[in-house]
Amino acid sequence: MAIGWYLTVSALIFCIGAVGVITRPNPLVILLCLELMLNAGNLALVAFSRMWGHEDGQIFALIVMVVAACEVTVGLGLIVAIYRRQLPVNVDDLNELNG
Amino acid sequence: MSAVLFFIAAIGALAGAIGVVVIRNPFYSVLSLVSHLIALAALFLLLRAEFVAAAQVVVYAGAVMVLYVFVVAYIGGADNPLHRPGSSLKFLAPLFGLAVAIELCIAMLGTALKGISSKGAPYVPGFGTPEHIGKLFLTTYLFPFEVASLLLLVAAIGAVVLARRRRGLEPDDAFEARLHIPRGVFTGTMAEAAGFRGGAGTAPETQAQTEPVGAHAAGEREPSEGGW
Numbered sequence: 116m117a118i119g120w121y122l123t124v125s126a127l128i129f130c131i132g133a134v135g136v137i138t139r140p141n142p143l144v145i146l147l148c149l150e151l152m153l154n155a156g157n158l159a160l161v162a163f164s165r166m167w168g169h170e171d172g173q174i175f176a177l178i179v180m181v182v183a184a185c186e187v188t189v190g191l192g193l194i195v196a197i198y199r200r201q202l203p204v205n206v207d208d209l210n211e212l213n214g
Numbered sequence: 215m216s217a218v219l220f221f222i223a224a225i226g227a228l229a230g231a232i233g234v235v236v237i238r239n240p241f242y243s244v245l246s247l248v249s250h251l252i253a254l255a256a257l258f259l260l261l262r263a264e265f266v267a268a269a270q271v272v273v274y275a276g277a278v279m280v281l282y283v284f285v286v287a288y289i290g291g292a293d294n295p296l297h298r299p300g301s302s303l304k305f306l307a308p309l310f311g312l313a314v315a316i317e318l319c320i321a322m323l324g325t326a327l328k329g330i331s332s333k334g335a336p337y338v339p340g341f342g343t344p345e346h347i348g349k350l351f352l353t354t355y356l357f358p359f360e361v362a363s364l365l366l367l368v369a370a371i372g373a374v375v376l377a378r379r380r381r382g383l384e385p386d387d388a389f390e391a392r393l394h395i396p397r398g399v400f401t402g403t404m405a406e407a408a409g410f411r412g413g414a415g416t417a418p419e420t421q422a423q424t425e426p427v428g429a430h431a432a433g434e435r436e437p438s439e440g441g442w
Contacts (some may be wrong), residue, residue, distance in 0.1 A: 168335025185369035192376035
């Protein structure tokens, strides 16, 4: 398959993730949709790595996976802290910083 | 053959992605993301990125998703509304997503990159194997590798600090009550070790069978009654 097909799939996954981040009110699902967007970026990086014949893009993809794992741990820690303080697990109700 | 595999994997990945956004229950969203990640690993394999595909399945679909499942089980995966009630985002968000998709497709069609319509560079044996990736990580990309390990350490400590149980958050009387649990003698408390109450070293018939442990040792009783 041509590289363009992989990039098309990557673009579609990115857009689906962006729509999820905008619409869903649950922070857990927002984190899941962020994962979708990061994975779309990973797919594009690996596709370009195949296109040029260098492995550098795959290194980028692995580093992105590390950053995504860090983001998940800190984000889930925040969600657990929100739940422990009996605040609503809903991004619309957590508007204390909304000036 | 590779075209058939590509379409199966691509449709699986897209269906998993749509499932994450559309399913109401967060638990099933996580499971949908797992299927999405596995389909994406198949796409990586088609792109000859063996090590990235293996890492995707083991690290992502294995470890990170287990973390998600635990948190969903802890919080309770009740059904959530898909949209904020009374919000115009319900119609605007798909329009926005469509606009971004069209923009990206225009960028792809109008690109000057010649290789985008090719099948990629000629295949070199060993491309994308752990051997090559490891060699790159330990030579050219050593600094990003070390920074990544430091980042993982910082994130682990941050998660522990964020999610730990904090003393200041519970009401004071509950905390006080926990301090004054009466303990039996010969249970190895600090008051026994210091000789303030019955226990190791002293006679067992000493008073304070149900004396509170802590600052209320036997000798400090009188000044508190006398007052100032």
